[in-house]
Amino acid sequence: MTSRHPNTQHKSVIDADGLQSLIGVLRDEGYQVIAPRASDDAMVLGQVNGIEDLPVGVRDEQDGGHYRLVPGGGRALFEYGPGPQGWKRYLYPPEERLWRARRHGESFTIEEDSQSTDKYAFLGVRACDLRAMEVQDKVFDREPQGDPRYVARRKNAFVVAVNCARAGGTCFCVSMASGPRAKDGFDVSLTELIDDDRHVFLAEAGSKKGVELLERIDRRPASDTEMSRADAIVSQTAESMGREMIADAEHVLARNLESDHWETVADRCLTCGNCTLVCPTCFCTTVEDVTDLSGAIAERWRKWDSCYSMDFSYIHGGSIRREGAARYRQWIAHKLSFWHEQFGISGCVGCGRCITWCPVGIDITEEARTLRDGEKDL
Amino acid sequence: MPEPRKAKLAVWKFASCDGCQLSLLDCEDELLELAGAVEIAHFLEASRATVRGPYDLSLVEGSITNSHDAERIQKIRRQSKSLVTIGACATAGGIQALRNFAKVDDFIATVYAHPTYIEALAKSTPIHDHVRVDFELRGCPIDRRQLLEVLGAFLNGRRPNIPAYSECFECKRRGTVCVMVARGTPCLGPVTQAGCGNLCPPHQRGCYGCFGPMETPNTASLSGWFGSAGADQAKIRDLYRSFNAAAAPFRRESERHD
Numbered sequence: 001m002t003s004r005h006p007n008t009q010h011k012s013v014i015d016a017d018g019l020q021s022l023i024g025v026l027r028d029e030g031y032q033v034i035a036p037r038a039s040d041d042a043m044v045l046g047q048v049n050g051i052e053d054l055p056v057g058v059r060d061e062q063d064g065g066h067y068r069l070v071p072g073g074g075r076a077l078f079e080y081g082p083g084p085q086g087w088k089r090y091l092y093p094p095e096e097r098l099w100r101a102r103r104h105g106e107s108f109t110i111e112e113d114s115q116s117t118d119k120y121a122f123l124g125v126r127a128c129d130l131r132a133m134e135v136q137d138k139v140f141d142r143e144p145q146g147d148p149r150y151v152a153r154r155k156n157a158f159v160v161a162v163n164c165a166r167a168g169g170t171c172f173c174v175s176m177a178s179g180p181r182a183k184d185g186f187d188v189s190l191t192e193l194i195d196d197d198r199h200v201f202l203a204e205a206g207s208k209k210g211v212e213l214l215e216r217i218d219r220r221p222a223s224d225t226e227m228s229r230a231d232a233i234v235s236q237t238a239e240s241m242g243r244e245m246i247a248d249a250e251h252v253l254a255r256n257l258e259s260d261h262w263e264t265v266a267d268r269c270l271t272c273g274n275c276t277l278v279c280p281t282c283f284c285t286t287v288e289d290v291t292d293l294s295g296a297i298a299e300r301w302r303k304w305d306s307c308y309s310m311d312f313s314y315i316h317g318g319s320i321r322r323e324g325a326a327r328y329r330q331w332i333a334h335k336l337s338f339w340h341e342q343f344g345i346s347g348c349v350g351c352g353r354c355i356t357w358c359p360v361g362i363d364i365t366e367e368a369r370t371l372r373d374g375e376k377d378l
Numbered sequence: 379m380p381e382p383r384k385a386k387l388a389v390w391k392f393a394s395c396d397g398c399q400l401s402l403l404d405c406e407d408e409l410l411e412l413a414g415a416v417e418i419a420h421f422l423e424a425s426r427a428t429v430r431g432p433y434d435l436s437l438v439e440g441s442i443t444n445s446h447d448a449e450r451i452q453k454i455r456r457q458s459k460s461l462v463t464i465g466a467c468a469t470a471g472g473i474q475a476l477r478n479f480a481k482v483d484d485f486i487a488t489v490y491a492h493p494t495y496i497e498a499l500a501k502s503t504p505i506h507d508h509v510r511v512d513f514e515l516r517g518c519p520i521d522r523r524q525l526l527e528v529l530g531a532f533l534n535g536r537r538p539n540i541p542a543y544s545e546c547f548e549c550k551r552r553g554t555v556c557v558m559v560a561r562g563t564p565c566l567g568p569v570t571q572a573g574c575g576n577l578c579p580p581h582q583r584g585c586y587g588c589f590g591p592m593e594t595p596n597t598a599s600l601s602g603w604f605g606s607a608g609a610d611q612a613k614i615r616d617l618y619r620s621f622n623a624a625a626a627p628f629r630r631e632s633e634r635h636d
């Protein structure tokens with residue numbers, strides 16, 4: 001079972017042992033392998049040392065403000081949807097020290113924290129999250145206002161994507177044209193194929209690094225049947241997707257900035273900020289300068305912030321978005337509309353996290369639809 | 379060049395459990411540094427020796443519950459360049475403000491066999507109801523890192539980094555799974571100010587609201603959620619009636635469910 005295919009066009013098949021050695025090879029190469037792991041309550045990202053750390057036969061149940069892990073009954077390793085955290089947690093950590101300064105009498109020196117050398121391999125990245133990385137690249141990988149730490153981590157990262165075999169309860173990637181098939185942006189992609197007597201993965205390389213990795217693993221060429229099975233699985237996922245973003249959300253939002261509907265959403269919105277913190281593309285941060293008691297050391301920290309905090313829009317004289325309505329509007333309109341102008345792409349990838357993890361279940365697809373339907377009544 | 383004069387720090391206690399002052403003593407590693415940076419002029423929990431005012435910074439713990447204290451806080455204010463209140467008692471009236479929802483004389487009659495010498499005001503009130511307060515540090519008890527941040531900011535003449543957004547920020551930054559969404563557990567996190575260091579949700583418990591209302595709390599929406607998760611009116615009311623029961627947004631919300 002050790003034929004070698006240097007050609008990226010070729011798809012090959014690996015079994016569970018192959019996946020085990022894929023993780024092993026990545027670790028040998030110095031990668032920290034990060035994958036969703038089943039905690040008590042959810043699939044949370046964490047380090048894995050082998051396939052024994054991956055969840056077996058666990059599914060999730062997701063709806064607005066609702067998430068539960070439930071037994072799926074089978075052997076599948078990737079049968080669940082997007083978890084509460086995006087991969088930005090690793091590429092763009094929630095709290096990061098930018099530099100530290102030391103006072104020497106009347107002068108001071110700045111000790112810049114060294115460039116990140118973190119080397120992550122992300123295992124189990126879904127199509128929506130591949131798109132989310134592409135979106136964040138547009139935000140951070142640019143001169144002069146980019147972020148060198150993000151860029152360094154991103155360049156170092158190895159991405160193993162997984163094609164979704166089940167649509168999550170709040171997913172709407174089809175209508176955002178971001179999934180459920182991983183088309184690009186990965187080094188290797190996997191489609192899990194399970195039937196009575198076998199459990200294998202159709203593997204495809206998406207980069208030179210991916211080709212090289214697969215060359216080091218036991219595998220065999222994929223048969224036509226296996227390739228069409230994999231296609232059918234992803235098509236079935238696309239067909240069974242329950243939610244959908246309205247067409248042309250960009251302009252619908254732009255036309256409705258003065259809608260009465262914002263007040264209705266504000267009655268429910270907690271202004272808690274969860275939607276932004278779970279969103280894999282939201283990138284806003286705040287910068288805090290701290291000193292020790294003696295004033296000998298000062299540090300600058302960057303922390304995830306949110307357009308839902310009052311400080312976020314604080315300018316001389318106070319916050320400019322005092323009302324919940326103004327903050328919800330800012331968030332959804334930036335995501336679906338202004339983002340296009342700013343970065344040439346939608347800020348939403350259809351992962352559904354903001355719907356699931358909004359405690360009161362406010363649904364971005366429903367709010368956009370309500371705004372559009374309101375136009376018809378005019 | 380003569381050494382600049384050290385700032386004079388005083389710590390005052392009103393109706394409280396002393397827990398917040400203990401957070402200051404708890405700053406073990408930093409305590410020596412603090413003693414080097416300030417002159418601790420009045421801190422009975424730490425030392426009986428006291429230095430007369432005026433003081434550069436007064437930390438005030440506790441709420442006002444009797445007329446004697448109502449006068450004492452005025453004197454302290456007059457002697458203090460800056461006055462920072464610490465903890466739920468000082469910033470919101472504390473757990474003892476539960477009496478604000480009932481008749482204090484009934485409590486006195488129940489607790490004391492001979493209540494003749496008991497003098498108590500009808501309500502337990504926060505310090506800012508009595509004097510001007512320069513900064514309020516929330517918590518029951520306060521968080522020692524936040525206290526050091528406030529002291530560091532005061533000593534270095536900068537604004538303290540004490541955010542007023544929700545506790546959800548702390549959950550998400552730390553990677554804590556939401557207990558409301560993943561367990562259906564009632565949690566005050568979305569209406570509570572961050573700052574505790576994310577103590578309860580990582581242990582699958584809802585936030586108890588120790589840090590009081592966040593900057594723009596939508597308690598009505600959250601109570602709606604509690605209701606649909608099966609909480610009856612009394613349960614919803616009681617969720618808001620704890621350490622910060624008298625903080626206006628929590629008080630109003632609990633009264634809606636009385």
Ligand code: SF4
Binds near residue numbers: 335347349350
């Ligand atoms: S806006 Fe919501 S659905 Fe869209 S990418 Fe962000 S979290 Fe996912």
Ligand code: SF4
Binds near residue numbers: 270308328358362
């Ligand atoms: S939309 Fe939901 S998650 Fe976002 S701030 Fe409002 S209540 Fe919180």
